[in-house]
Amino acid sequence: MKTTTLVILLLVSTLSIAQPVSIFNGKDLSGWRVHGTERWYVEKGELVCESGPDKQYGYLSTEGEYKNFELTLEFFQESNGNSGVFFHSQVEGTKVSGWQAEVAPLGHHSGGIYESYGRGWLIQPDPSKEAALKVGEWNTMKVYVNENTVVTWLNGTEMIRLTDAKIGSIPGRIALQIHDGGGVRVRWRNLAIKSI
Numbered sequence: 713m714k715t716t717t718l719v720i721l722l723l724v725s726t727l728s729i730a731q732p733v734s735i736f737n738g739k740d741l742s743g744w745r746v747h748g749t750e751r752w753y754v755e756k757g758e759l760v761c762e763s764g765p766d767k768q769y770g771y772l773s774t775e776g777e778y779k780n781f782e783l784t785l786e787f788f789q790e791s792n793g794n795s796g797v798f799f800h801s802q803v804e805g806t807k808v809s810g811w812q813a814e815v816a817p818l819g820h821h822s823g824g825i826y827e828s829y830g831r832g833w834l835i836q837p838d839p840s841k842e843a844a845l846k847v848g849e850w851n852t853m854k855v856y857v858n859e860n861t862v863v864t865w866l867n868g869t870e871m872i873r874l875t876d877a878k879i880g881s882i883p884g885r886i887a888l889q890i891h892d893g894g895g896v897r898v899r900w901r902n903l904a905i906k907s908i
Contacts, residue, residue, distance in 0.1 A: 730906050730907045730908070731906065732782075732784065732904040732905065732906040733904060733905055733906070734902075734903065734904050735774060735886070735903050735904065735905050736759055736900070736901075736902075736903040738754065738757040738758075738901075739754060739757075740754055741753075741754065741759075741772070743774060743775055743776075744772050744773065744774060744775065745772070745773050745774075745775060745803075746770075746771075746772055747770065747771040747772070747773060747803060747805070747806050747808065747887075748764075748766075748768060748769060748770035748771060748806040749764045749765065749766045749768065749770065750762070750763055750764040750766070750768065750769075750770025750890045751763070751764050751770075752770070752772045752890075755899075757901070758899045758900065758901045759772075759888075759899070759900040759901065759903070760897070760898070760899050760900075761795065761888060761890040761896070761897070761898050761900070762791075762890070762896060762897040762898075763890065763893075763894045763895055763896045763897070767892060767893060767894035768806070768892050769806065769889065769890065769891065769892045770806070770889070770890040771798070771803070771806070771808050771887045771888065771889055771890075772887065772888045773798075773801060773803055773808070773885040773886065773887035773888075774885045774886045774887070775885075776885070777883045777884055777885055778799070778800075778857075778883060778884070778885070778886060778905065778907070779800070779857075779882075779883035780857060780858045780859060780907065780908040781799075781856075781857055781905050781906060781907055781908055782854065782855070782856045782857075782905070782906045782908060783797070783799070783854065783855045783856075783857075783886060783903070783904070783905045783906075784852065784853070784854045784855075784902070784903075784904050784905075785797070785852070785853055785900060785901070785902060785903040785904070786850050786851065786852050786853075786900065786901050786902045787815055787850070787851055787853065787898055787899065787900050788849070788850045788851070788898065788899040788900075789815070789817065789847075789851075789897075789898050790897040790898065790899060791895055791896065791897040792817065792891075792893075792895045792896045792897070793815060793816065793817055793896065793897075793898045794815075794816050794817065794820070794891035794893075794896055795815040795816070795888065795889050795890055795891060795896065795898045796812040796813060796814050796815050796816075796826070796888070796889040796891075797812065797813045797815060797853065797855060797886070797887075797888060797889075798810045798811065798812050798813075798828070798885070798886065798887035798888070798889060799811055799812075799813070799855060799857055799884065799886055799887075800857070800879060800882055800883060800884035801884040801885045801886070801887045802882075802884055802885075803885060803887070807829065808828060808887055808889070809828050809829040809830065810827075810828055810884050810885075810887070811825055811826070811827055811828070811834075811862070811879055812825065812826045812827075812828055812889065813825060813853065813855045813864050814826055815853070815898070817847075818842060818845050818847055819842055821833075821836040821837060821842075822837070822842075822844075822845050822851075822853075822866055822871070823837050823841070823844070823853070823864040823865070823866045823871025823872055824836040824837055824864075824871065824872055825862060825864070825872060825874055827878075834874060834876060835872045835874050836872070837871040837872055841866075841869055841871055844866040844867050844868075844869035844871065845866060845867075846867060850901075851866060851867055852865075852866070852867055852868070853865065853866055856908075857879070857908075858908050859880040860875050860876055860877050860879060860880035861873075861874070861875055861880075862874045862875075862876065862879060886905070888900065
């Protein structure tokens, strides 16, 4: 009887552990919404963003909202890769308010957290960690958000760890950003999210 109960409990606990779920199907933009005139499209199974004719900020957001999660993705900065991964985002037209895990060229704080339309930079990685970014290669980023805690990793290096009550107060969309100014082109792949 005790052995049977133990096996059942182990099965239940195993099933209750959340597994990562892909949020990009590699074929089209199903499940996502484009905000702005910048270009978002799928090429060779990868998600591509590049500057459009207006050279303004652009966003691609999930249709669903998330609160506590672990997001993993890969990015390749082809040209002026100034971009970002927003979370707990609220979208009004082309205005996206929320928090951004920075994706930027070397020396520009990739993995740091910036609050859009709010307090600005909340935390930047220690300069010694900037070398975690692989220039001209695919990079893996992980963003962990659980209530008030945010942790980011870049290629296995922990970039920042932050506690912030405002971040933990609301859910929101995941959104990829393309920076203004023109000349930006970034590729994305293997986007997956695991609920916590």
